[in-house]
Amino acid sequence: MTIMLSISPIYAFSDNYIWCVARDRQAVIVDPGDAAPVLEHLKETGLSLSAIIITHHHFDHVGGIELLLKEYPNTPVYGPQNQCESINHRLKHNDSLTLLGHTFTVLAVPGHTLDHIAYFHADSNSTPVLFCGDTLFAGGCGRLFEGTPEQMLNSLQLIQALPADTNIYCAHEYTLSNLKFALAVEPQNQDLQARIASAKSTREANLPTVPSQMALELLTNPFLRTxxxxxxxxxxxxxxxxxxxxxxxxxxxxxxxDDF
Known part of the structure; x- marks a missing residue:
């Protein structure tokens, strides 16, 4: 019997989500921009760090790696082909890796940065999951700091072809501002209007609006509806x-x- 993965947010900076993926007291940390909240979370939950996975090179995604490696030496760090020296396992499109007994597929999704990758997991026993960093956000997508619009469009088309029930774990709580823009684009979109009301209630309760789900993004995210x-x-x-x-x-x- 397959043991399911537990996925929890670790809050960092003003709006970052560092994701903790856990099974059998072991944890994989996604995009640790800050080590302090990660170490606190591991201590509080009794989890031991078994791996780190990185989506791209921006500081708010990699800044905590060195301190985590001091606390947990020899931890494998998976990530893209870039200049981040702490990454010791370099990945490219369609590579696969096993984390906590589950297989993840690597997707190259350039646009926000040229090195950006995402991690997708699906099996017959659980809901598919995607860790997509700053490529696809709930209700939006990342800024084009390095890539071209065509690259980002191609990356988003690759992502939106994933199963409709895929849970989308992005790295920032940008949802309300993204949906405000989406409403300016599609003011008559009733699915979007309902999503905004739900997201406002969620944030008023101080809860994260992510993960999102692919089916909802396809109905309400203008960057998937061009x-x-x-x-x-x-x-x-x-x-x-x-x-x-x-x-x-x-x-x-x-x-x-960008100008909104």
Whole structure:
């Protein structure tokens, strides 16, 4: 019988989520930008660190690695092909790795950064999960610090092809601001209106709005809906775009959000 993974948020900085994936008193930590809350969580839960996985090189995702390795020497650190020296297991698209007895597939998802990867797990006994860092957010997507709109669009299309029941574990609590922008894009979207009401209640209770679910993102996240006429028309109206292919719509949408 497969033992299910337990996934818990560790709060860091003002809005980061460091994810703790646990099984049998062992923990895998996703994107530890800050070691202090991770060490506190491990102490409080009695978990031992067995691995660290990294999605990209930004400091708020890797800044805690060195201190964690001082406390837990020889811990494997999995991550992308980048200049982060603490990563000792380099991964590329379609690689697989076993964590806590479960297999994860690596997806290359450049856009936010060129090195960005995501980790996907699915089996017949549990809900699929995706750790996607800053590529796909609840109701939004990451800024393009290094990649092109076309790269990010391709990355999001890769992600949105995953099963509709996939739980999406992103790395920031940006949901309400993302949904505010989404409503400006699709003001008549009733699924979006309902999601905003639910997210507001969740945050008023001081609870995280993530993980999200792929099915909900497909209904309400404008960055996954650039082929819909409502999004296309709204972006074209806002930007004055006349040549409407999906790449241009996405680029216009991302710039609109940057300036929003």
């Amino acid at each position: 082929e819909y006429s409502t999004v296309e028309h709204s972006v074209a109206t806002h930007t004055g775009l006349k040549h409407r292919n999906q790449k241009d719509i996405f680029a216009g949408l991302r710039k609109w959000k």
